[in-house]
């Protein structure tokens with residue numbers, strides 16, 4: 462655990478854990494507009510049910526953020542939009558800070574907890590506890606409505622430790638409670654050199670938080686590495702079934718989904734895959750105001766690894782439609798004919814293309830500001846994200862493999 466604490470303290474003292482981020486840092490645009498929002502979209506149907514139930518009983522929500530780090534789970538949970546929000550409405554949030562009765566953040570790292578307290582400390586409805594979550598008394602006190610363990614937190618754990626926590630939460634929580642967890646995905650293209658079919662042995666990677674630095678800075682830093690568990694679908698299923706067997710029968714796995722295929726944080730470092738392309742930086746650029754992105758560089762050149770048919774098939778499929786969408790956008794911007802749609806174009810691609818056509822047509826008429834960087838490029842970022850949401854198979858091919866559980870009693 463000492464290495465983990467050192468590594469996060471280094472990241473904290475780099476200044477790159479400060480908000481706001483944008484093109485680089487912990488809070489880069491990909492985290493805010495791709496990863497946070499994607500997780501919110503996955504969680505929203507369950508949260509909407511929960512919020513409606515709570516409102517009927519005139520109750521507020523209790524949120525626990527396990528491995529809360531800088532307390533980001535609070536901002537995350539209070540920035541999810543309702544599914545039915547007319548554009549005329551400015552307050553479209555599903556959960557607002559005032560509808561949270563209690564947010565409890567638990568983390569082992571004192572420095573990160575201090576940062577969280579500095580950001581949120583004076584709010585009555587928020588508390589932060591320095592503790593090892595494997596020793597935390599989850600079954601004491603009233604249960605929470607939502608448990609978050611975001612951004613690879615349980616990759617710090619062995620599967621047995623995670624199983625125990627899930628089992629405790631399942632037994633202690635009320636009907637309808639939600640548990641959202643993500644691990645690092647075993648088959649993310651970022652670390653293709655680590656792919657193996659040996660599922661029997663737990664697989665851990667030596668992880669370095671090098672991506673928050675520029676390329677030049679990376680060369681001169683001596684950063685602490687720590688072990689993180691990387692998992693695929695089979696391992697999550699195993700953890701789930703073990704937790705149920707131990708007595709956590711109320712646990713129901715509702716969703717298992719990949720997040721950040723091709724845009725994980727280590728794409729740009731190439732640290733674990735010499736073929737990786739700097740797609741994270743390019744996606745950050747798509748979402749950044751007043752910055753224009755070279756769309757040719759966004760084309761993916763996927764290099765498969767032999768022996769991983771299912772994983773290669775998914776990556777190839779995403780590459781195919783990603784590149785097709787970008788080729789169409791380039792043609793539309795240059796006022797040329799778009800490439801012919803291949804047979805069996807998935808609905809998500811057709812919808813993305815239709816949205817982009819409308820955006821480009823409108824942007825073309827706007828003579829104020831920079832419509833390419835303020836309208837077209839962010840929309841393209843969202844459409845690429847939609848492609849991932851529509852095509853992913855929850856195999857562990859993203860930087861994160863997200864599991865959403867609901868308690869059914």
Ligand SMILES: C[S@@+](CC[C@H](N)C(=O)[O-])C[C@H]1O[C@@H](n2cnc3c(N)ncnc32)[C@H](O)[C@@H]1O
Pocket residue numbers: 465469527528529530531533534567568569570573592593594595610611612613614617
């Ligand atoms: C990848 S970070 C995620 C932080 C945060 N959830 C976020 O949204 O950015 C993992 C966090 O888990 C914490 N952590 C790791 N092992 C822990 C343990 N056994 N008990 C408590 N916290 C732990 C680390 O200190 C770190 O803040």
